[in-house]
Amino acid sequence: MxxxxxxxxxxxxxxxxxxxxxxxxxxxxxxxxxxxxxxxxxxxxxxxxxxxxxxxxxxxxxxxxxxxxxxxxxSDAPAPPTITPTSTFPFTVNDGAATATLEAAFGAHFEPGEHGYATDAPRLSGSEDFGVLASAVRRPSSFWIYGGTDPGAWDEAERKGSVREDVPINHSAWFAPAVMPTLRVAVDAYAIAALAWLAKGEGK
Structure with missing residues (x-):
């Protein structure tokens, strides 16, 4: 059954x-x-x-x-199935105005290019509780991501057609992001995101 x-x-x-x-x-x-x-x-x-x-x-x-x-x-089961919800996460949908503000700030700071800032990241199907942070206080939000793989290692994996095998994702036991520039990019992004509003006196 x-x-x-x-x-x-x-x-x-x-x-x-x-x-x-x-x-x-x-x-x-x-x-x-x-x-x-x-x-x-x-x-x-x-x-x-x-x-x-x-x-x-x-x-x-x-x-x-x-x-x-x-x-x-x-299957002639002696009883109907028992359905028990476990974990559930809300949909994460970026607010248009907040995202536009971030894109302007990020675009002015980060270099564009193959390994630089890009605005065309694909939609993700990962489970994410980020949406709760904004919906709980009824405020707009925008979710962004940044890579942690050494560009040289990524390019080599792409050349060999082995990205899925040679580039561990964040839930893998072998996930080990390059400390730099990953840490610098992440810290810069969070600081710039805050300043995009606070420096203008528009904090909400």
Missing amino acids: AASTILRLQTIVSRELDASTPTVLTVSSIHAGDAENIIPASATLKLNLRTLDASLRTQALGAIERVLAAEARA
């Missing part, structure tokens, strides 16, 4: 949701029994859903509930 449920869940993104908006549904943890000769009485699946659109999230959550209930019924 757990295996059939996992297979069916994988069809939600590919068959039911708008393919033009990235959505990720992952069954990242499965636990059912601990002996090879005993059919377990229960199975626990842990799911992670990431969307960039509120309506798609609602649609996906409804589809997940429908699939879980249908697969349990198809």
